[in-house]
Amino acid sequence: xxxxxxxxxxxxxxxxxxxxxxxxxxxxxxxxxxxxxxxxxxxxxxxxxxxxxxxxxxxxxxxxxxxxxxxxxxxxxxxxxxxxxxxxxxxxxxxxxxxxxxxxxxxxxxxxxxxxxxxxxxxxxxxxxxxxxxxxxxxxxxxxxxxxxxxxxxxxxxxxxxxxxxxxxxxxxxxxxxxxxxxxxxxxxxxxxxxxxxxxxxxxxxxxxxxxxxxxxxxxxxxxxxxxxxxxxxxxxxxxxxxxxxxxxxxxxxxxxxxxxxxxxxxxxxxxxxxxxxxxxxxxxxxxxxxxxxxxxxxxxxxxxxxxxxxxxxxxxxxxxxxxxxxxxxxxxxxxxxxxxxxxxxxxxxxxxxxxxxxxxxxxxxxxxxxxxxxxxxxxxxxxxxxxxxxxxxxxxxxxxxxxxxxxxxxxxxxxxxxxxxx
Ligand SMILES: *Cc1c(COP(=O)(O)O)cnc(C)c1O
Numbered sequence: 001x002x003x004x005x006x007x008x009x010x011x012x013x014x015x016x017x018x019x020x021x022x023x024x025x026x027x028x029x030x031x032x033x034x035x036x037x038x039x040x041x042x043x044x045x046x047x048x049x050x051x052x053x054x055x056x057x058x059x060x061x062x063x064x065x066x067x068x069x070x071x072x073x074x075x076x077x078x079x080x081x082x083x084x085x086x087x088x089x090x091x092x093x094x095x096x097x098x099x100x101x102x103x104x105x106x107x108x109x110x111x112x113x114x115x116x117x118x119x120x121x122x123x124x125x126x127x128x129x130x131x132x133x134x135x136x137x138x139x140x141x142x143x144x145x146x147x148x149x150x151x152x153x154x155x156x157x158x159x160x161x162x163x164x165x166x167x168x169x170x171x172x173x174x175x176x177x178x179x180x181x182x183x184x185x186x187x188x189x190x191x192x193x194x195x196x197x198x199x200x201x202x203x204x205x206x207x208x209x210x211x212x213x214x215x216x217x218x219x220x221x222x223x224x225x226x227x228x229x230x231x232x233x234x235x236x237x238x239x240x241x242x243x244x245x246x247x248x249x250x251x252x253x254x255x256x257x258x259x260x261x262x263x264x265x266x267x268x269x270x271x272x273x274x275x276x277x278x279x280x281x282x283x284x285x286x287x288x289x290x291x292x293x294x295x296x297x298x299x300x301x302x303x304x305x306x307x308x309x310x311x312x313x314x315x316x317x318x319x320x321x322x323x324x325x326x327x328x329x330x331x332x333x334x335x336x337x338x339x340x341x342x343x344x345x346x347x348x349x350x351x352x353x354x355x356x357x358x359x360x361x362x363x364x365x366x367x368x369x370x371x372x373x374x375x376x377x378x379x380x381x382x383x384x385x386x387x388x389x390x391x392x393x394x395x396x397x398x399x400x401x402x403x404x405x406x407x408x409x410x411x412x413x414x415x416x417x418x419x420x421x422x423x
Contacts, residue, residue, distance in 0.1 A: 002026065003038050022380065030057025033404040035388070044387045046412045048401045051207065051239050053270030055318045056403040062269045062314045069310035078106065078304040085309030092316055093276070096248050098257040101278040105296075106304035110238035111144025113262035113275035114200070116298055117234045118148040118167070120260065120279065121198035124232070124286050127294045134168045136190050136199040136231065141171075142208030143200060143236050143262075152200050155208060170196070174206065175218040187222050191229035198232035198260075199223075203250035204354060207239035210395035211359035213352045216253040223256035232259040232283075238275070242266040243319055243328050243402065246355030259283060269315035274308035327402040331356045334406060335398070338413045347420045349394075359397040360416065362423065378419050385415045 003026035013024055026038040033056060035043045048054060055062065069085060076083055090104045105120075107113055118135060125132040135152055137143070143152040150159050151166035159166070170190055175183035190196055203219060206212040226233045235258035240250035244266070251258055260283070264275035287296050302308070318324055335358040339351045342360050350361045364374060375391045382389040389396060389412070396416055400409065 003028075022383075025383070032056040033401045033408050042386055043383075044404070044408050044412055046387055046389050046398050046400050046404075048266075048399055049270060050265070051244070051399055052265045054243060054266050054402045055269045055315065055324070056401050057270075059269055059271075059318075061318060062271050062311055065310045065314035066271060066307055069307045073306050075302070075305050075307065077301075079299060083304075083306050083309075085306045085313060086304040089309045089313050089316075092313065093278070096316075097261060097278055098249070098251050100257045100259075100280050101261060102281040103279045103284040105277045105279070105298075107275045107277065107300050108273050108302055109144070109275050110236075110262065110264040111146040111149040112300060113238065113264050113277045114143045114149040114152065114234075114236055115146050116277040117200065117236075117260045117262055118152065118198065119298060120277070120283060120287075120296060121232045121234065123296065124283060125197055127286055127289075132195060132197040134170055134190075134193075134196045136187065136196050137169050137171055138174045138201055138206065139171045140174060140206060140209040140212065141200070141202060142206065143202075144238075153208075174209075174212060175214045175222065176212060177214075180215075180218045183218070184221060184225070187225050191225050191231050194229075196231050198234050199226050200234040200236055203235045203237060203240055203258075204245060204253060205240055205250065205357060208392070210361070210392035211352065211357055211397040211399075213354055213359075220254050220256045223254070223258065227256070234258060234260045234262065236262045238262050238264045242315075243324070244355050244357055244399065246328060246332055248319075267315065268308055268311035269318065271311045271315075272305070272308040274305065274312060324402055328356060330406070331400060331402060331404065331409065334409050334413075342416075345417075345420060347423070356402060357397065357399050359395055362394045362396065362420070364394045374423055377423060381419045381422055382415060385418070387412050387415045389416070 004023050007024060007026060027035050028038045029036045033045055035045050073083060105116055107116060122133055137152045137154060139154045141152060141154045143149040148167060151169045153159060154171055172186035173179050173183045204213060204216060223233045235251050237249050241263040259280055261278045268274050287294055332355055335353045339353050339358060342348050342351050347363055348360055349363045352359050372393055375393055378391045398412055
């Protein structure tokens with residue numbers, strides 16, 4: 001029996017309607033931007049395995065760091081203890097995070113990093129006897145699938161069954177070109193109510209919504225409104241972090257600095273699940289008290305796992321290497337050339353590029369749903385042609401590992417062009 005067949009007996013996959021979806025492919029091996037399935041078929045991983053893998057699969061440099069850590073200290077509890085990998089990683093991250101960020105709280109995945117930011121926002125005010133419990137978020141946002149993160153997410157069919165059990169989240173329009181004024185107006189109204197603890201957003205790019213992009217200038221304005229009204233700003237950089245936008249963080253394009261930041265995907269180069277929520281000193285100080293009840297009673301068993309920290313340290317070193325910075329520029333330049341070509345295509349509605357992120361919106365007559373028929377047709381075509389791309393409705397996006405070669409990138413572009421012929 002193949003692995004793919006055995007898999008179906010016991011494994012329940014994410015975001016999958018098992019009755020109607022195609023059988024998950026069993027991947028046996030990876031190297032760089034390539035993956036091979038159990039039959040030896042080769043795939044180009046053009047979405048970096050859900051945006052986590054900038055430096056290529058089975059990266060030896062990170063693997064060696066992990067091995068060394070595993071054979072020194074694999075794990076120790078972070079309650080009452082600490083260790084060198086966490087101390088050094090925090091020092092290194094503080095150097096590259098916005099310079100108001102001073103305190104790091106470790107967890108395991110993007111959703112928990114968001115959960116922690118939301119809880120801290122609410123408890124900050126609670127600790128002072130102030131009732132501010134609503135959270136502001138963008139329409140079509142994605143912040144994760146645990147309850148708080150899910151509440152902040154705006155992709156409705158993900159959350160429909162739970163809508164009566166969620167914390168209160170109020171939404172403002174995404175300030176894409178032409179919608180800036182609406183967005184600002186909505187935020188001004190909400191911020192003035194004195195009921196909102198925080199505004200959470202994916203800075204500059206809404207990943208799960210289909211790489212929807214908006215300008216840094218307008219985000220600066222929105223953040224300034226929050227500052228003026230004592231509403232915390234939470235930059236969810238789980239997707240955008242670590243070079244994807246062409247800079248270390250999307251926030252590096254801003255004048256304003258967020259009060260909190262969430263990072264996870266790509267933090268460990270796609271090896272070990274880990275996330276961090278970062279905070280200003282002022283936020284930390286509000287929990288610092290003789291009263292134990294003012295502490296943040298939140299934690300996860302694997303918080304600041306040393307092996308994860310070692311993987312993150314190795315990843316940071318790779319990210320900051322000249323070679324990787326060159327790769328970022330090279331992928332971006334390739335995207336621009338292909339984007340210019342796609343702009344001319346009669347089946348293409350819009351295109352956008354930021355850093356290594358490229359999105360192409362295909363013209364349709366109908367409102368394409370997230371997992372609609374065009375999406376499935378495209379997905380199957382890409383897989384048949386050995387390219388892993390997961391279109392969002394009618395939006396095809398490419399977010400490759402930074403190490404993807406020009407030749408591999410060109411194959412991805414070529415398969416996208418061919419896909420436009422079949423729809
Ligand atoms: C993926 C993602 C999350 C959730 O991360 P998980 O590790 O899947 O829980 C949160 N926010 C953003 C912006 C994401 O892209």
